[in-house]
Amino acid sequence: MFINNTAKLLKSKHNIILQGAPGTGKTYNTAAIALSVLGIDGVDLDNHDEVMKKYEELQDDRIFFTTFHQSLDYEDFVEGLKPRVQSNENGESLGVTYEPEDGIFKRACNAVVTDDSKDIIECIDDYLQKIKGFENRREIPTVTGKSSLYVWWNEGNKTVSSRSTNSTSQREESYSPSPLNIEKIKAQTLGKGCENNWQQYAQAFIEAVKNEYHAKTDKSVVLIIDEINRGNVSKIFGELITLLEADKRDKGNHPIKVTLPYSKTLFGVPSNLYIIGTMNTTDRSTGTLDYAIRRRFAFVTLKSDPNVIVKHYEKLGNDDLKAIAIDLFNNIKAFITNPKHLCGDLCIDDLMVGHSYFMVSSKEELQCKVEFEIIPLIAEYINDGILTVNDQEKEKAFDAWASLQPVQIVDDEDEDNIDEEDE
Missing domain, CATH: 3.40.50.300 (P-loop containing nucleotide triphosphate hydrolases)
Structure with missing residues (x-):
């Protein structure tokens, strides 16, 4: 529910x-x-x-x-400039540039758009067949829409050839200064990575494929x-x-x-x-x-719920361990909610040790959790001033819990009664 x-x-x-x-x-x-x-x-x-x-x-x-x-x-989260080592088709370094790279939020948003009638990866493979050879190159817009680039694929290559229409290179027209790795294009399409060298060109290619096959189903x-x-x-x-x-x-x-x-x-x-x-x-x-x-x-x-602890031990079939865990849970809750101890604007739902700390498979595991997880957490509450506990009370409680035993909780009214009896 x-x-x-x-x-x-x-x-x-x-x-x-x-x-x-x-x-x-x-x-x-x-x-x-x-x-x-x-x-x-x-x-x-x-x-x-x-x-x-x-x-x-x-x-x-x-x-x-x-x-x-x-x-x-x-x-890191939306997009930022990241260094890219540029290389040509022969693997020769062309230097370092800074290219925009999508963060996880933008990748998650891009993953919403896909093709429902046909797998987007199949669409990419089909599109490659349409732009096979330099003579079948396509002119596609960049992601900003302010310029365009040519894309084509030489059969057998692991990269898509691309070249800005504004390129001033003096080399032959079929030279590709910015090859795009096909497998990395596919990974970028699925939100599972990005094209290392030319991410924005790769995104332009992806958008061209989506437009070609009307891949806009959410x-x-x-x-x-x-x-x-x-x-x-x-x-x-x-x-x-x-x-x-x-x-x-x-x-x-x-x-x-x-x-x-x-x-x-x-x-x-x-x-x-x-x-x-x-x-x-x-x-x-x-x-x-x-x-x-x-x-x-x-x-x-989400509140700390003792019923979750009960169900855990009922599933294990260990009533003895259930009784110890529930007693500890209730005792620690009483310790935290004691009016003498609780201060500040935090309530019990903010402070109570979660039920998962009490869900174990053996007494030894419970003792380990109490000693190395629960006690240090409450000690931190005390050190931060969230709980007001004197050293004597703290030591008494921690010693008892380390032995998987509840500690007697004394509030102001009980203390007054004890003082009257002493008198």
Whole structure:
């Protein structure tokens, strides 16, 4: 029900962010949500192994994945200038130039457009037969539309010959100063790579093939952005922030296109592109999402759920380990929610240790997770001032949890009663 409801929300909003504490299954659930919104049939969305198998088949075709970090910028995500070593048909170096290269966001957008009646790769092969030999060359527009180039194919070659119509080369007319690798053209068409030397010429060739065969049928594509709040989102998306809104997409009520700074091409975000972000709500040390970004995303909170832990151990058939894990879960939750400890603007849904930390196959594995994952995480909360705990309480709790034992939680009222008894 959660997967289906979230997929419906994504279909409507186009952009969602799964937010929650560590270990609540944010990244885990993105695969199933992606398959659901793409309308993939024949997959049991409750079977994670089955989901991941189909997910991997669709990766870099209909599902794209990236992780934001502090060093990521617009040039990596949308498009940027990248150095290219130029070479001729004999493999001789012609020097280095800087060519626009598509980032994962632009590649995901381009992957939306394909041919439904005929495979696009077959279209490329057919087009090569039409331009076989210099005498059958075609003049095609560049991606900017401001000039054009000749393209032709010499049978048996692994490259498509191309030459700008504005070329001032003194060599024979059939000389190709910018050969395009055919396999890399096909990879660029599918969003799985790019033509290393002449990416923009390759894109012009791809557009010519699409126009030749009217390959304009849409397919849905999902872009997953893990840890979306760890990057400077406004800087990474740049002017494309406006285009994320559903009504600003290419089939929206108010479609908008912008001219990209490097390729100088008009670019719009397709309506069939869906973005799923994940956000760790406890991570306040890096980038934040401003109101402009928040307005364009719907936020779905994943809570730490003890029922998931129960189902895990019922499937394993290990009631003893289930009892230990649930006791620890409840005890740690009581420790975090203790009015003495909790401070600041974070709530339990932001802080509670996720259920995945308590889902193991043996007592030794649980002890290892507690000692090396759960305790360090709560220690970090305390060090950052998110939880106010004195050294004595901290040491007592950590020692008990390391032994897989709950610790007695004392709140202000209990302390008052203890003080009265002492008097």
